[in-house]
Amino acid sequence: MSSAARPAPPRSAPPRPDAATLGALIAGGHARRFGGEPKGCVRLPDGTRPVDRAADALRAVCPRVVIVGRADHPYGHLGLPVIPDAIADRGAPGGVLGAVEHAAPGWVAVLPVDLPHVGADLLTALWPHRRGHATLWRADGRLQPLIGWWHTDAGPGLRAALTDHAPGFNRLVAGLTVHVVDAPEPARFFNLNRPEDLARLTPPGAR
Numbered sequence: 001m002s003s004a005a006r007p008a009p010p011r012s013a014p015p016r017p018d019a020a021t022l023g024a025l026i027a028g029g030h031a032r033r034f035g036g037e038p039k040g041c042v043r044l045p046d047g048t049r050p051v052d053r054a055a056d057a058l059r060a061v062c063p064r065v066v067i068v069g070r071a072d073h074p075y076g077h078l079g080l081p082v083i084p085d086a087i088a089d090r091g092a093p094g095g096v097l098g099a100v101e102h103a104a105p106g107w108v109a110v111l112p113v114d115l116p117h118v119g120a121d122l123l124t125a126l127w128p129h130r131r132g133h134a135t136l137w138r139a140d141g142r143l144q145p146l147i148g149w150w151h152t153d154a155g156p157g158l159r160a161a162l163t164d165h166a167p168g169f170n171r172l173v174a175g176l177t178v179h180v181v182d183a184p185e186p187a188r189f190f191n192l193n194r195p196e197d198l199a200r201l202t203p204p205g206a207r
Helices: 050-063 092-103 152-162 170-175 193-201
Strands: 021-025 062-066 109-114 134-139 144-150 178-182
Touching: 021 050, 021 092, 050 062, 050 109, 092 109, 092 144, 092 152, 092 170, 144 152, 144 170, 144 178, 152 170
Parallel strands: 021 062, 021 109, 134 178
Antiparallel strands: 109 144, 134 144
16 A cells, blocks of 8 residues: 555546546445444435435546445435445445446546535545555545545455455555545544434534
């Protein structure tokens, strides 16, 4: 993994990807920590849903958008094509592998379904800095592997690492060339894992 991290780039013009550029919405697992309710479908204080925000962000950047995950995923209302995880039971890394192996050669934008503050700018700001196998944000010292750009050249390395094991992203990227950019607004990367996380987004007086 590349050890060099740059300060967050300035706001940039939207990218102009070619017609083959893929946007991948990583659907995730069974939301057991969220009581079984799909995290992407919960209503935020403003009435929107995280999965809709993520899909809109990808559509604003990529000509093609798919969902990566189980065939019975709960986001059918988006009307997006579904591709399976490349290797079952490998969690989000298996979803990223599925996306890069499905895509035409080049860059793939990825986003998760559980970010309340997601926006297309999280992708466009990284666009001019793409290099190596992936270009990703780091927020408060933590790598954000599901928010950024992965290159299809990462596929063989990801598959080799995931074939017999289920390592986390930190171990996976150790064998790849990853360019890291420090996020100027770490709070943008807050994600929903448990019901109490949703309560933290409720404005005072609205509870």
